[in-house]
Amino acid sequence: MRAPMKPASLEVAGLSLSFGGLKAINDVSFSVEPGSITALIGPNGAGKTSMFNCISGFYKPQRGAIRFDGEDVSRTHPPERARMGFARTFQNIALFRGMTVLDNIKLGRHAHMKTNIFQALAYFGTAAREEMELRAEVERDIIDFLEINHIRHMPVASLSYGLQKRVELARALAMRPRILLLDEPVAGMNREETEDMARFILDVKEEWGTTILMVEHDMGMVMDISDHVVVLNFGQVIASGLPHEVQENPQVVEAYLGSGDPAALMKRLAEEAA
């Protein structure tokens, strides 16, 4: 069976990121329990994707720490984080269009493989052995698990959007994740595809025990599958807690829907104008 990866905890402490004068993230702190599903939600421009990019190492935050199992990783480069067990999917699918589904998934394992250039040129021997071990593992634990057997040899460019998202999840799983970062896993999907994806995410949690942090706009799905919800607005945490607690939080409702109170709106506009 699959060698279980120990799920990791993640703690973001006092993180700030600004682009010139724009504060994308302002002193944000939250934590993700090992083996849980945590959702990061908020209106457009709240800083969710910036947060993700800090966690996966794209952006270097100016202040604060990102602790992975208690160890600060905020100064490490993306490839090192991949080796530690950070795996992510992207909001706009980032599959490699020139490769088949299988090669895309295998690519996820890159950081954990050892074949060097000379072994690769010769192929037979070490490289073939490592490739075959990977292939067997990918087939058994990932392709069957995500029900993508029928498309494994197809080029990714020919797949539907929903399937491409699933292949991206497969690639992230091939990275031996200790924490899985999902950036809008069901964005742009129809109801059926969304339900499939929600089921796969829950299955990953149940069977792999992986810690999951996701950004998502589909509130129905967030409320259904998350253990913990963190709400960002204008780069700050405005609420966090269990799904139903967050749902009833007046600040969250206001961030999403506006206050519904004309007097409050006028007051806020007056304040902003001043």
Added chain:
Amino acid sequence: MRIATANETYLADEALLSTRTQWAWMGILALVLIAAPFVLNNYWLYLACLVAINVASATGLNILTGYTGLVSLGQGAFMAVGAYTVAWLEANVGTPFFVNLVAGGALAALVGVFVGIPSLRVKGLYLAIATIGASIILQFFFVNWSSVTGGSRGINVAPATFFGTQLTTYFQLYWLFVPIAALMVLGAANLFRTRVGRAFIAIRDRDISAEVLGIPLLRYKLLSFAISSFYAGVAGGMWAYFFRSVSPESFTIVESIFYLAAVIVGGMGSILGGVIGAAFMTLVPEILRFGVEIASPYVSNAATLLSPIRTVAFGGLIIAFLVLEPQGLAEIVQRIRRFFHLWPFKK
């Protein structure tokens, strides 16, 4: 028609040649390559050797430009490094030709790594210009470092010796170059079955997300430069043994453009494409010349009239293939394959 492939092991599923038809074709190709030197005249053997050299170099450039997406116009200069290394070793050390070729490749790889450093910052046309800049610097060394390179007059190269036999005829060199080129093509094909090749393609398709997936960009871009220029260096070494003299005029920017054109015409990011492209670019001008010779009894003054047309026709063919087959000549082969997979159920 092919119904399905029923492989029982993953090794069989990931083999380079998976169907019987492919094995049959490869067998036919091998037989043709073995029979060719006994059938061809000296002139066509000369061309066959040249194709082998160009296939090796174009395959190397395909790894860098076709698969890793780093456009280089330095392939000619890297070949020159290999050629000069071989020439110098022959003249001053006298090591066996095999050692010389590997040394030529290794030195070219080292130079390639330095030339590749700007690739972390620039890509596309900018990188192409940067590699031209590097070629100009190398050219300067070839001309001015007279004690090693023989200056603008160049150096003569002693023939390769194989167990005491000097390899001087095209027939002998054919048996040296074709197996080396075949091994190099096989190596390149193997590369893209492993994590190294996948990393190259990932960098070409989306370099930023490749990094998040655990691929250190700088290391792999430089590795791609190193392999590509190793191929160029070995090809340049073969070139030195073939023409038996190396001078700064041997490898100009035109050579680099020739290889880039071969890769584009053949098919970027396809091993078959590099091979077909190199063969096409080398042989088509000769085949056209053949056409002129056939036409000459019927057209008065054919040589003066048709020779310019030959050059124009070659250029026109390149343009035609780029327009009609932007994926390269390899795509035509793929299309024929697909046709026969479905035949006779789909017309």
